[in-house]
């Protein structure tokens with residue numbers, strides 16, 4: 464029906480912005496007509512194994528009956544009501560579950576990850592009365608202005624917006640291995656700026672869109688100690704790392720620490736709807752009093768209902784074993800790429816596999832290669848990476864790593 468009337472590619476080229484793209488985009492976009500399990504079906508009939516979980520989100524895969532059912536059931540009651548002066552069961556259930564999972568009892572339900580980061584920053588500013596943050600290079604915290612200001616200044620293209628961004632303090636990127644010299648430098652940097660700082664904000668253990676770097680938990684532990692020592696808040700942006708992706712439930716669990724403020728998003732609804740959360744301790748909530756934020760779609764019942772179903776599913780599924788199995792599969796499948804020409808590094812943590820190349824990749828060309836191998840990936844910069852749904856079977860996983868290896872071999876022919 465629709466497919467006959469609507470020339471999707473033509474309308475897309477004419478009207479639609481895609482992420483970090485021009486209109487029309489320089490790299491081709493592909494029309495998806497169906498997503499089910501771990502597979503995407505394109506308009507031309509091709510089926511692709513999804514290696515991206517739609518940017519960390521679809522941890523249970525697509526079209527899961529439990530998540531579909533939760534949405535339909537909620538729709539029968541209400542799709543949305545305002546959250547000012549009203550409340551409802553899906554939102555309070557979700558807040559209770561998140562509080563139990565994180566040990567952080569006060570929950571702000573935001574409508575996207577970037578907004579959750581804005582709220583976290585606002586909490587820290589309101590709590591301390593100070594307006595400067597310390598972060599590390601190589602981070603990514605979202606695309607709104609407050610969040611952008613703590614993204615890596617180079618990857619985050621700060622030069623495009625210079626003058627419009629607040630100037631925060633950047634420590635060097637935390638190294639992969641436990642590094643005493645780094646810890647000493649961090650200690651010195653925090654001490655030097657402590658009197659003007661409200662908070663330290665970092666992604667725990669895995670830096671996602673800022674470069675897919677993994678760092679040693681000792682560095683996160685030191686940031687917790689330094690925050691305590693100097694009376695600063697620690698904000699953990701777990702939007703990418705939350706809900707088992709790194710092999711622990713949260714990235715902070717690798718370091719055995721609890722932040723004062725935590726941001727969650729991405730996999731929160733199992734990839735169904737945009738929803739995020741900012742959580743904080745009793746002490747922070749009490750110190751803030753009235754928090755000056757309130758999005759129109761705050762606590763959206765449909766999103767909260769599907770988040771409740773997704774967290775229920777996560778509690779039931781053996782995600783720890785699944786993520787460990789994917790980690791082994793990624794290590795085995797990507798081992799051959801480590802010494803290929805043009806490759807700088809191959810790294811795996813939990814259900815995240817990364818091939819870092821020496822030169823920026825040709826996104827369209829890598830995409831063609833992996834699609835020929837029946838796989839969907841979205842490389843960027845010098846990174847060809849995967850974070851597949853937890854239910855990805857061994858055969859599909861092998862297909863993803865074979866596609867990545869083929870893309871690397873193709874790059875190597877030019878290297």
Ligand SMILES: *Cc1c(COP(=O)(O)O)cnc(C)c1O
Nearest residue numbers: 575576577603604605671702703
């Ligand atoms: C994706 C991401 C964000 C931003 O979330 P959006 O929902 O895209 O606004 C913030 N922080 C981290 C660590 C992320 O990975």
